[in-house]
Amino acid sequence: MQKTSICPKYEFAAELLGKKWMGLLILVLLQGPLRFKDIKKEIPDMSDRLITERLKELEEKGIVERSVFPEKPVRVQYQLTNKGKNLEPVINAIQNWAEVWV
Amino acid sequence: MQKTSICPKYEFAAELLGKKWMGLLILVLLQGPLRFKDIKKEIPDMSDRLITERLKELEEKGIVERSVFPEKPVRVQYQLTNKGKNLEPVINAIQNWAEVWV
């Protein structure tokens, strides 16, 4: 990310998407705001540890927003920011390719 | 890839792209056929070991074709198949997003 120089911005994005579970995680978040448990339900093979870790990463990069609702049992919700929602064409492109070639 | 079931084809693609260096590797291969040493030059931070490993993986999945030209010093060339070339929209989508949001 720091030295290779074809296109640093692309490299940032490729490194982000180039992490295990990121593609799936963003796909499910495109559905709308989800709670931790809902993400678990959608991606049962992804461990709690990695869900937490990836969400934190996406939050730090401004792609996901974490909201806490202090209801009776506290509710934590994750949703894509604009930056995140704009990844939809990427996800769609992957889906289209997969439809045709996988 | 076997159990999670949102969309197995998408998951296959996401897992492929979701590997370190894959995004960059495919990007540089979109330029046209390249030799091992050229890939090294384009992605200096990627180790020989991983270049070999990723290319082998892409070859097995029918995304890259490896050709050996028995010239004076043997020449080995890697190029995208149709399946691989059709990843261009995906790469472009990533690039567009990166341009705007990174």
Place this chain on the structure above:
DNA sequence: AAAGTTACTTACTTTTCGAAAGTACATGAA
């Protein structure tokens, strides 16, 4: 009071990666 839910965290194992050196084959220079 015991058991369950939610959103995590911690500890430990396994897998993957990175860095460096080594290999096989060939050409070219000293």
Place this chain on the structure above:
DNA sequence: TTCATGTACTTTCGAAAAGTAAGTAACTTT
């Protein structure tokens, strides 16, 4: 002939990332 250089890998080994399982804190339901 010996040495250095180049290409395309392969091997080795320590470090980082991911997988697995169990634990925690706050609250709710039974």
